[in-house]
Amino acid sequence: MSPYSSGPIEPRQTGPGAQRWVLPAWRAQEMAERATLWQVGRRQLILLIVALLVLAGLVGRIAYWQIWQHNLLAGRADQEDLRAIQIYAGRGYILDASGHILALSVTEDEVIADPDVLRSADALDNTAATLGQALKLPESLLRSELDVPGAYVAVRDSKRQVVLLSVQQSDQLGKHIDQGDLPGIALIPVVRRVYPDGNLAAQALGFVRESDGTGQYGIEQQYNKLLSGQPGVLYTAVDAAGDPLATVPQQQTPAIPGSNVTLTIDANIQYWVEEGLARTIKQMDADGGTVIVMDPQTGAIMAMASQPSFNPNRYANASLVDFINPAISDTYDPGSVMKAMTMAMGINSGVITPDSTYVDTGRTVIDGITLHNWDQIAHGKLTMTQVLQYSANTGAIWAANQIGNVRFSGYLRAFGFLQPTGLGLPDEAAGRRDQSSAQDLTTAENAFGESIAVTPLQMVMAYGALANGGTLMRPYIVSNITPGNGQGPETRYGPQRVRQVVSPVTAAEVTQMLVESASKSEAQMNLVQGYTIAAKTGTSTPDITNLSDTFASVVGYAPASHPRFVILVKLNHPRATIFGGSAAGPLWRALARQLLIYFQIPPEAGMPAGAP
Template sequence: MAVLVSLCAGRLFQLQALDSSAYAQSAAEKMQYTMTLHPSRGTITDRNGLVLARSETAVDVTADPTHTTEDAAEIADVLVAHLGGEPADYLEPLTREGTRFVYLARKVPSATYQRLAVDLQERGLYGVFRESNPIRTYPGGTVAANVVGFVNGENEGAAGFEYSMNRELAGVEGSEVYERDAQGNKIPLGTQEITPAVNGTSYQLTIDSELQWMAERRLAQEVEKADAASGTVVMMNVRTGEVLAMANYPSFDAAQPGEADPEDLGNRAVTDALEPGSVQKVLTFAALLDAGLITPETKVTIPTSVASGDGRITDADDYTGARLTATGVLAKSANTGTVMLSRDMSKEDLARYLRSFGLGARTGIELPGEATGFVPGPDMEDYTFDQISFGQGLSVTPIQYTAAVAGILNGGVYNPPTVIRSATDKDGEPVEVPRGEPRRVISPEASTQIAQMMEAVTGEGGTGVSVQLDSYRTGGKTATAERFDSGCNCYRGYTSGYMGFAPAEDPQIVTFVQIDRPASGRYGSVVAGPVYKDLTQLALQRYAIRPSTTPAYEGRLTW
């Protein structure tokens, strides 16, 4: 007995005197529980404050199997009553061995969990807990879905603006460390340490939801009518580079991305680079005007065709012998006349102008997956130079081209395009948004001249005469581009386009419509022009832009 008492006393001395701190720390660690505090993801609104994406309070339902195994069947029945599903869905995690943490359900509305918690408490059932995990909602559904994007099951940006600005929107996670008893309840006077979560940055986009909705609806109508593969629309403020609408069709519902075709989850306006066709002539003529190589009155006699490389360049319509001014060449979209005029410019200068207009490089718009497009270098072949002048041999994205034309019309000053109007932090304080620097691309004189020549396109004798607006002067350029098919390494099918702006005397809104592979109709003025006309007419009136009071520019098309 003396030996036994001595052993017990020695062990007691070891526990209380020698190893007391170590055992106390071990006990404290077993009582401690760390819970992640999720930040509230930043809200995304349109330029008028309408919510496009926001987070709503929700929780993940968790459990400690060491406390739920014995009552698993009864707890499972309560879970089914509040969360749905079958008892079998919950029995396995509730009785899982070798762990004290399992997930039972994700993103459960807070009100639902509160009812569940009360029910469990009244039944004397313990071991079920919660972790904050907000739900992301998209009130607009399909409106601007390709721009806004969506989040995945982990509340991380998976597409669109949600993806490209995920770090800023997500914020910083916090944590709560506290002591709990054997039943999992927080000990009121126990140790508690809280590191608050930092909510994400909220963004106001430049997108106008109502204009965006109309653009999506009108584009869908025309794509369906033309039995086309897809279509895009970009509407931009000429003076600032702000994108007012960026529509895609087919599109998807941001609240249900899993139900969409994966090909429709991107944003063709920034990811798809195609040969622009005759709308490219606007950039060619802007460069020629700025370089002083032509004036709107420069005279050309149109031949039947022009030799280029191993082939010959012709026109869609027969202009043989026609005596056209440079304005007339653009208005009638004569390929041969464009080639003849552009040959006065060097390859180096044309490549330099196109690069300065933003072609062949990403614009830097705050959206993911932007393509660079392709512009040949100064060492291009002679026939490639000829092709580029009227829209073949290079590729551009809709956002690249729209920004380029906006810069040309903005007195010759290019503003990098943007979809961000402003940003605020968790406290509502303004956050600085990086902006690209404006740059001059052509002279003010050349800007005025190209705007007048584009207005002639919509006048009598121009290819865009059917795309005039009510009460507003307008300018534009049609495109019926042969579509290059990499499968056969040949041209197959068409891409119909229309680039337009208004008012012609004071450019404020520029709109580019592109409809890919139409099966019914192909001419830009017929397939894409009506979309431009309806949307621009709406936008001008929506922003209270005064109707034109001066007569339209009447440049001579012939001599």
């Protein structure tokens, strides 16, 4: 039998009396080989399963990062390779009523130097000479500016102002830099707000802070968001030095330019007002003053000026107090200009007429306090028109007594006092009444403009109501806002009626009273020949022990038959003369003459030129 063929298992004797079955050798070898093969296959299966599990883990991990964490990885990559560069939006213009530019932004270069590079290249002397020639500055000054420790300094002039280059200077230095003649020197563009007319309307405009481009005070602050626009963003790949790669595609969110704001202010009138105010303050040895010109039919502010003021191009050199607009933020006791309001209250209430009379004894006692006429004179029997002519305090007190405390207080608010006007500029004051005295005394003193604090604009509004048939208009200084990119609707502002304070008949009667009294009083409005002028003077001395602490003013409108403008002239503490007519009157008349010519208003019928 073949040793490889299957056969019976042969029994084998292993001991006395014992018999045991034994496998053939070939069968035992076959079974051992099969066991070995099974063990090898098992190991391979285990390895395969482990490999598959590892592969699945890798695939899952790759999917996790590539799919679920894609945005995170892309963002991190962009942070490494991309830079977000802000694109300047371009601040909008501020213009006057005729489109004359009052404020704009320009881009100029400043010179930045790296002193370490200059020293390492031994180029201090040559650089100072080249810059000196281009900038018209002494080489010694520039060398001292450049030879300082550290890196990156801005070149400054002898007044320590950062040097801003003209277009020609930028081109000249740019060529030197490109040619390698100025190592360590770079030109950095700087956006700067410019006010072409300097001080003109500075307190109405405000300024833009250089450090962050934010509007401060006035129009620049009130409309900062609209003027600023919305900056854009440029996403660009950069090299290892952080410089943009021009060959790489860029992503950009375009900037939205700031809106242009057009004012109701007329730059010509504003100039005449400011020039005349500065001259008058000097002549009258006053501490300052305010002038406002308003259209009574609409409430549009045509000019608003105060002194002291500042140059918004050099705002860092100004005092903080000069940034505030006294026309809307400062209050004062108006004095006798308030008597026109008192007469209007009484006539509209039906308790007095222009011809009502009382006997002026020169003084009156209210709540135990004796109040005098400003001139200490007893004028005898006076009509209400004559009360305005002589500016008799006792006559205003008599009229206020007929009106009564409650009604008088109501009319004060109706005329716009004791509350902001709503002009739309920051930091507007509301005014206040003296609450320390008894009500009767407060009303009596308010009747002739004492113990009540008002802003110049509030007083202009009140006279504007008389000039406008008794209708109070809300003052406004912005006429329209236009999107800088030319897209979107234009926003327009216009006349807004507040309330009917007194009837048209009352307004006309008070206007005639002012015309008659102004032509015969110290106001000397008869000197504005060919036109009827409705005006009143005021002289207030809050502290009777200190006559130098005086406010002198004139408020009025013209032509009285159809008013085109209201003018307020107010001087703070004049010393040459303290009275409203003699201190503020000359400027008021001069401005009125200029405006009558400027608006081409012909002389009134029955009032030929040359006659009062």
